[in-house]
Amino acid sequence: MGNGIVAEKVRSSTRSKEKIREENERIILIAAEKVFAKHGLKGATTKQIADMAKLPKSNIHYYFHTKLNLYRCVLESILVDWMKAADTFNTFNEPREAFRYYVGAKMDLSRIRPFGSKVWANEIISGAPEMEAILSSRLKKWVDTCVGSINTWVELKKISNVGDAHTLLYMIWATTQHYADFEYQVKILNNGKRLTDEEFEEKKQQVIDLVLRSVGLNP
Amino acid sequence: MGNGIVAEKVRSSTRSKEKIREENERIILIAAEKVFAKHGLKGATTKQIADMAKLPKSNIHYYFHTKLNLYRCVLESILVDWMKAADTFNTFNEPREAFRYYVGAKMDLSRIRPFGSKVWANEIISGAPEMEAILSSRLKKWVDTCVGSINTWVELKKISNVGDAHTLLYMIWATTQHYADFEYQVKILNNGKRLTDEEFEEKKQQVIDLVLRSVGLNP
């Protein structure tokens, strides 16, 4: 027992300042993502975030200064993952593979990082006051590229004429993110039990099939 | 000008108590729906709701006592419209018509009452603390009926095998509600301009077509 405490002390005393900052910022970001997801920007309190991170409240302010700044950092960190999933869409030339992998990646993200998706949803629902700039630049550009690909596939008769390609993209976003944002509703309608990994994989395949059929491709 | 004031005075002085209560409750509910949609339960302040309703704050408390009670009333009033749209699904025996009208009704609701949809979304995202009971009773029952219909259609080979029918329902909900909950994002990606009525009707038709194809029906 004594050894354990000493060992911990030693390890702690050798943690470099750099590592300390890195680790604490990570811990705080993870805690903040959860709390913001549940309560929104205004509803979340720095005390709640501190408790979740198991740190004193002053520490949160030390590392992130204001609640709003912390919130922005959370949004940015979510965007990184989001853009990674987005990239998968453009790494395939054939619509079947592009949709299959993109929808799959979005579903995985909903499963792995549901809190991030919820924070994002909250932000958009409340008018995207902090994210409008990013949406109308980075996201817009990515969407324009996707719309181009989809339109080409329609012209080449590789998929059905879906009208405005945005409609299709929105359907994919909405459907995949539903499993993160509305997971409590999904849980309730699954007899109160959270989807198991197996059930989720099944859902993922079904969503992929629905999307493929919706553009006239046979799964 | 003088006449206007007098006329108003007279009309006001003949307003019955019953009408006064009815009208004020309506005004407050509409204002609250907007404010709750934008800021969530905790983020919304009774002052904001009062200002939106053009009434003093005390008046809000006089009619609804607490903020939480007002919030519950807003949720309930949304549920009424929601269930009306839900009914359309079971008034058709053929899948093509059922999906067409149900998806249409949900899209219309997103257009007409976007704030209600947002309040609902916020509630589910934050864990449905006020609505869990309703979800696991009324909504669950309705969903079970729908799932039954869909499964029958699959058995009769009227639509493709969609696997778990819940997946399809979630896709419909998510896609239609996206136009309410994420309307700011839709606006930004539509070059900053809100969808016109004509554009929305087009989207509605495209969403219907996507859904029909997704279950193997030719639109």
Place this chain on the structure above:
DNA sequence: TTATAACTTGACCAAATAGTCAAATAATTT
């Protein structure tokens, strides 16, 4: 070892806010 810079944390404060209350006014009943 010493000096310095970075991290930790409890105590504190000013602003915001849900809810109360009492006094005034308006509708309704007797």
Place this chain on the structure above:
DNA sequence: AAATTATTTGACTATTTGGTCAAGTTATAA
């Protein structure tokens, strides 16, 4: 007309909460 009941509203309060600060501790550089 008087009494009663319902509505209106400004003033007030207790509590919550974002943010500060100063005093202490720990790592690092000189």
